[in-house]
Amino acid sequence: MIKTRKWSGIALTTALVAGLLAGCSGKNNNDNQGASPSGTSSSSSTASASASPETLKPLNFSFYSEDPSPNWTNMQDDVGKVITEKTGITLDAEFAVGDPVQKSALIAASGEYPDLISAKNSINKFVDAGAVLDLTDLIEQHAPNLKKLYEGQMSRLRYSNEDKSIYVIPTYALINNTPFKAEGGFELQHRVVKELGYPKIRTVADFEKAIKDYLALHPKDENGNPNIGLTLNADDWHMYISVTNPAFYTTGGADDGEFNINVDTQEVTYHFRRPEEKEYFRWLNHMNAEGLLDKQSFVQKYDQYKAKIATGRVLGLIDQQWDYDDGEKALKAEGKFDQGYGHYPVTMTEDTKDTSYWPTGFMAGYGIAISKDNPDPVRAIKFLDFLASEEGQVLVNWGIEGKHYKIENGTRVIPKEVNNRKINDATNFQKETGIGHYQNMTPRYGNGVKDSTGNYFTTDNPAQIIEGYNDVEKEVLAAYGAQTWIDLFPKESEFKVRPWGAAWNIPIPGDSETTIIENKLKDITWKRIPEAILAKPEDFDKIWDAYMKDLDKANVTKAEDLREALVKERVALWSE
Amino acid sequence: MKAVAAPLTNKEKPRKSRFWTTFIRNKYLYMMSLPFVIWVFIFSYYPLWGWTMAFQKYKPGKSFGEQKWVGLEHFRYLFNDDTFYLVLRNTLAMSFMGIIAGFAIPIIFAIMLNEIRHMAFKRFAQTVSYLPHFVSWVVVAGIVTKLLSAENGAVNEFLMWLGIISEPIQFMAKGEWFWGIVTVSDVWKETGWNTIIYLAAIAGIGPELYEAAKVDGASRLRQIWHITLPGIRTTIIILLIMSIGHLISIGFEKQFLLGNNLVGDYSKVLDLYSLEYGLQMSRYSFGTAINMFNSVVSLILLFSANGLFKKFTKESIM
Structure with missing residues (x-):
């Protein structure tokens, strides 16, 4: 025991020292590089705007993102090189x-x-x-493309009622996005519905019956291992995705994080306290x-969990595509297409709608902020402005013309061999081309929005998605009278717009008591x-009953009240 | 310097002058140790200044003077929190089980290895036993959950084959077994490694003692009892005192990796609590308060263990 601790101590110290050294040297770099441009920018904004060759002077920004990007190549990919060429910025x-x-x-x-x-x-x-x-003035003075992109939504960029500054350029929320892909709902293997003659899958009872009937016919797989009806993914935060969120999706509640908010009165309830959801968990029981x-x-x-899915023995899932994708990919790679999964809008009863696609409207929030240590904020905002331009967005989404896409009769298309690599050699393709690296730093339009040439900004469009389906998938979809999985789900237009966007994206003041209470509630719920x-x-x-009592004891009503205040503030801020 | 200049006949300051004479004589040794003294100061004592955070409502980006002082508020919150007592219980329970198993077994194992006369086999056994030490906890947790799985898990299959149980047991879902599982995995992973230090200590015992014992007709067991064990007594006590000092800070890696929501009441430990309710919520001050509590308790434990051993066995580290 002691030995381990000593060694880990030494390793940690080494890492710390190395980190310190790295940190110091990194800082120096920035200072050196930042020294000259910052001089020009501080003199006057017009000076740097007029002198265009100077604005392209190489400049290095340090960048931190909460999202991983394992294939990052330091902008030495095709798209990255073009971005550097156009803006002079390296990250x-x-x-x-x-x-x-x-x-x-930290x-x-x-x-x-x-x-x-x-x-x-x-x-x-x-x-x-x-x-x-605060980026308000920077956007006003230097970022025509951002202004155009966020037209009419500027008030949503502001931080809070007390502090109406704009700190973040939203890059995660897509503007005017129409979802084309269904990723959620309940999933059933294609072989299950196929063998049972495509029964209606609409309620949890239908879902249960399909699994039960198929298991009765095929209790074991070809190797004699038992087939599994339904498995859940409850490892750490996956708990939200696969266990607790479906409780509101199936009972008509929108995704507002851990809370349910009445769309008219904005009354907030910790969503597990809704009686409908008790019935959902009773069904799981x-x-x-x-x-x-x-x-x-x-x-x-x-x-x-993923390995289990990859064996093909799991008939049903309640999860999001991105959460189980690795397992399904393995099945597809082996050609076991009938063990892949379809998405079904399952709810508790037929008169509730699956709320997976309840729209949030444009949501600011997640995105890029410019720190006070930035050597040249003007260049930084111009960099983001370039990405937000039509040229920038097409570059980030599609790549380089003639290399990653071509224009046939005025339409942008991805050549077959490029698309093949994109799907089957995804990692190397991303490393080489950089397509997919810059999306989360780009303020951009969503799926279904067309640019000035009449082409979609994004590569996702219904035709492209249908092309990506395998034959089994197409067969199953045809049997249900749909072209894509999302056709089975209730449309965005069927839901009332929530004037606060979504509660999970409202920033909580750092010293708010609700953070602590909510974590306590989470601990109780997960147990x-x-x-x-x-x-x-x-x-x-x-x-x-004991669970509800624990929640009361942990002050659930206080958390609800604090949240309600935040939601009401957000509504006031956005509707100004 | 002055002390040296002072006449040695001065009876008042013989101690002092003796110190300075030694100091001058060993000046190179002192100079050589200086970098390490500075190192210890910077890395072990200077950070203690950060303890002031525990009495503030610390906000990053503000200077020390601008922070708001809140006195003992964070400690009051800590000692009023039920979760704190739960995690403290879990930490201490696993710690004690870890110390008991992690002490007795390596010593027994070291003695057994020492009694093996076949050198090749001894080396082989030793290497195999300490290999798991180099396996990361992530992998060990994977192996343990696989072994104990209710679905084709080796342990369940074996028990069912023996006919002891008729249905697979969900080992990982039973909270009350969690401490045991952690302790056993720890023993599997660390026994070999912890044995090394005892083997080294045993190797230091003079062979003439054994020869003399043999002449006196002592059996193998008698030799172990009267020569080997007393020979490594100092090592055992020093290690024991040090691990008592670490009783409360056992890390959270194995508990975190082996645990799941079903056993949360038994798997959450103090370090994880301070991470979740401190750092992750930017409650730096609260996190500091927990760590202060940690350090103070460790210090008390260390000194009392040291004192007790000093009194009763005349062995100690200070």
């Missing part, structure tokens, strides 16, 4: 590995800020520390009692929900 990027919230907290506390910061919800820590600049729920659901780790699901059906009510 010295750091992407969070492991827990991003913790990493952001950076915010260190007092040494990267030049550009993309910190999602953690941005409040930087704002509290006074680490980021019933699935467990019937032996249809995988016993390993709450014990398995994420990698084991009680698995307990309730795995309990004997006759004990379910007892555990649920």
